[in-house]
Amino acid sequence: MTTIIQASGLTKRFGDTLAVDSVDLNVAQGEIYGFLGLNGAGKTTTIRSLLGMIRPTRGSVMLFGVPVGPGGRGPWDRVGHMVEAPAAYPELSVRQNLEIAARLRGVKKSGTIGETIERFGLARDADRSAGNLSSGNLQRLGLARAFIHDPELVMLDEPASNLDPAGVVEIREFLRTFSRERGATVFMSSHILSEVDRLATRIGIIHKGRLIEELGTAELDRLRRRKLLIQARDPVAARSALERGGYQISEEQADGSLVLEGSRALESPDDVAVVLVNAGTPPTRLALIHEDLEEHFLRLTGGLQ
Amino acid sequence: MTDLRSGLWAEFLKARRSLVPWLTGLGFSLAPIVGGLFMIILKDPERARSMGLISTKAQLTAGVADWPSFFGMQMQAIAVGGAMLFAILTAWVFGREFSDRTAKDLLAVKTSRSATVAAKFIVIAVWATIATVWIAVLGLIVGAVVVLPGWSIPLAVGALGHILAAAGLGLALMPPVALFASTGRGYLTPVGWAFLTLVLAQIAAALGWGSWFPWAVPALFSEMLGPRASQLGPHSYFLVLLTCAAGLAATFAWWIRADHTR
Numbered sequence: 001m002t003t004i005i006q007a008s009g010l011t012k013r014f015g016d017t018l019a020v021d022s023v024d025l026n027v028a029q030g031e032i033y034g035f036l037g038l039n040g041a042g043k044t045t046t047i048r049s050l051l052g053m054i055r056p057t058r059g060s061v062m063l064f065g066v067p068v069g070p071g072g073r074g075p076w077d078r079v080g081h082m083v084e085a086p087a088a089y090p091e092l093s094v095r096q097n098l099e100i101a102a103r104l105r106g107v108k109k110s111g112t113i114g115e116t117i118e119r120f121g122l123a124r125d126a127d128r129s130a131g132n133l134s135s136g137n138l139q140r141l142g143l144a145r146a147f148i149h150d151p152e153l154v155m156l157d158e159p160a161s162n163l164d165p166a167g168v169v170e171i172r173e174f175l176r177t178f179s180r181e182r183g184a185t186v187f188m189s190s191h192i193l194s195e196v197d198r199l200a201t202r203i204g205i206i207h208k209g210r211l212i213e214e215l216g217t218a219e220l221d222r223l224r225r226r227k228l229l230i231q232a233r234d235p236v237a238a239r240s241a242l243e244r245g246g247y248q249i250s251e252e253q254a255d256g257s258l259v260l261e262g263s264r265a266l267e268s269p270d271d272v273a274v275v276l277v278n279a280g281t282p283p284t285r286l287a288l289i290h291e292d293l294e295e296h297f298l299r300l301t302g303g304l305q
Numbered sequence: 306m307t308d309l310r311s312g313l314w315a316e317f318l319k320a321r322r323s324l325v326p327w328l329t330g331l332g333f334s335l336a337p338i339v340g341g342l343f344m345i346i347l348k349d350p351e352r353a354r355s356m357g358l359i360s361t362k363a364q365l366t367a368g369v370a371d372w373p374s375f376f377g378m379q380m381q382a383i384a385v386g387g388a389m390l391f392a393i394l395t396a397w398v399f400g401r402e403f404s405d406r407t408a409k410d411l412l413a414v415k416t417s418r419s420a421t422v423a424a425k426f427i428v429i430a431v432w433a434t435i436a437t438v439w440i441a442v443l444g445l446i447v448g449a450v451v452v453l454p455g456w457s458i459p460l461a462v463g464a465l466g467h468i469l470a471a472a473g474l475g476l477a478l479m480p481p482v483a484l485f486a487s488t489g490r491g492y493l494t495p496v497g498w499a500f501l502t503l504v505l506a507q508i509a510a511a512l513g514w515g516s517w518f519p520w521a522v523p524a525l526f527s528e529m530l531g532p533r534a535s536q537l538g539p540h541s542y543f544l545v546l547l548t549c550a551a552g553l554a555a556t557f558a559w560w561i562r563a564d565h566t567r
Binding site: 014052 | 307311312314315318319322323324405406407409410411412413414415416417418421561562564565566
């Protein structure tokens with residue numbers, strides 16, 4: 001698979017602040033890469049560096065095998081982007097803002113503006129001043145601008161923010177189709193973790209400027225699995241009782257908690273309780289846990305105590 | 306070249322649809338109208354005396370009511386007032402990208418950053434030229450309506466040339482304003498810079514160092530303090546050009562190489 005984004009040892013220092021620290025990224029064609037991090041973790045600095053807006057202190061960036069910068073050089077006719085909050089020229093209409101975007105991106109095909117307006121649900125506001133748009137429609141305009149030249153790679157900072165629930169679903173489906181049918185690559189940051197969880201094929205977590213974890217499809221599937229967490233006063237006795245009862249222990253945690261993942265345990269946790277009670281080691285806690293990306297992310301970044 | 310065409314198309318659309326260039330044009334229109342008012346006052350000394358302060362001011366700046374004085378007033382208005390209006394226009398063309406948070410959408414696109422910056426400077430130059438020509442034409446109309454004495458075609462052609470040259474000198478000092486609008490990411494720094502240079506120009510001219518201070522050159526060229534030949538030398542024009550070149554180079558370099566964090 002062709003590598004579309006390649007960042008090696010990407011480092012950016014602003015004075016004494018190390019905003020991004022030795023980040024290596026490899027994103028292949030067709031991937032939807034979710035980029036997660038707390039506020040100030042280095043997400044936007046990384047995205048701006050990938051787009052040549054910020055010059056790395058160390059390291060390099062290549063998009064489509066073409067080095068990015070210095071001097072703002074890059075394969076920009078193949079790249080769409082929306083960095084931070086979308087903005088527009090307030091006195092110009094939606095259509096005029098898109099006309100400017102199309103011109104600057106070298107779009108020659110006639111009818112592109114109209115198609116883009118339709119595709120992003122902006123028809124009703126097409127001739128309205130951008131300064132009078134709702135934040136949701138301003139977000140749609142930002143997205144429309146990112147896609148107007150039919151790019152092969154889009155980098156989106158918080159694409160779903162400001163959108164209503166229907167809009168969130170609409171953009172999710174659009175990105176999924178865009179990636180699947182065009183073989184295009186999406187690199188997106190988001191605070192809406194459930195959104196990233198549903199859409200991304202790979203996830204990178206950045207914390208204090210360092211890329212601390214990357215999760216592929218297999219790891220994401222594992223995260224999405226349910227677990228039965230069991231605690232007892234005597235974990236050794238509980239473990240042997242469960243094993244005698246035919247349950248397979250998936251994991252024993254540091255605090256002695258036992259984890260079962262088999263369907264028999266997940267579908268009938270009451271049976272598990274009966275086995276433990278009959279063995280004289282009743283559970284002090286029996287919880288069906290559906291750990292999700294959010295929980296994993298918060299634990300990893302210290303946001304969940 | 307395609308890049309520059311795209312940049313120009315975008316910049317002209319923004320300029321056409323905004324109030325700022327039109328308001329600066331309106332501001333320029335005041336010069337010939339106020340000049341015409343002074344000429345009316347000066348033409349009638351009895352009435353001038355009865356008007357007190359206004360007629361005194363009119364005599365201070367114009368002296369006599371004729372075409373040479375009227376053209377002189379317009380040139381001085383362009384040299385001093387124009388510098389501020391050009392600065393406001395320049396601050397708007399560059400600074401708006403930061404106050405509207407649209408600068409980030411100009412950086413990673415097919416149209417190069419240098420084409421975008423060049424297009425902005427061209428729009429400023431075209432708009433300033435149109436405004437200056439508009440003042441000159443409006444001045445001719447106002448002068449004709451007031452029926453000033455001393456008209457001749459060579460005088461008018463020469464005066465128009467000097468008005469355009471004064472505007473050109475003022476325009477040449479705008480690249481530093483563009484630089485401050487970019488590095489200051491908004492309007493405040495460039496407008497502050499324009500006021501500072503206006504004050505410093507007056508001090509430099511008063512101290513007799515005006516010919517060495519680029520921002521004093523347009524006013525001295527307009528013969529505000531006497532014949533320009535005695536006020537300016539070749540070094541004065543060279544310093545204006547040097548300021549222009551340095552400002553242009555620094556503005557292009559900033560857009561191409563600086564960290565764009567907003």
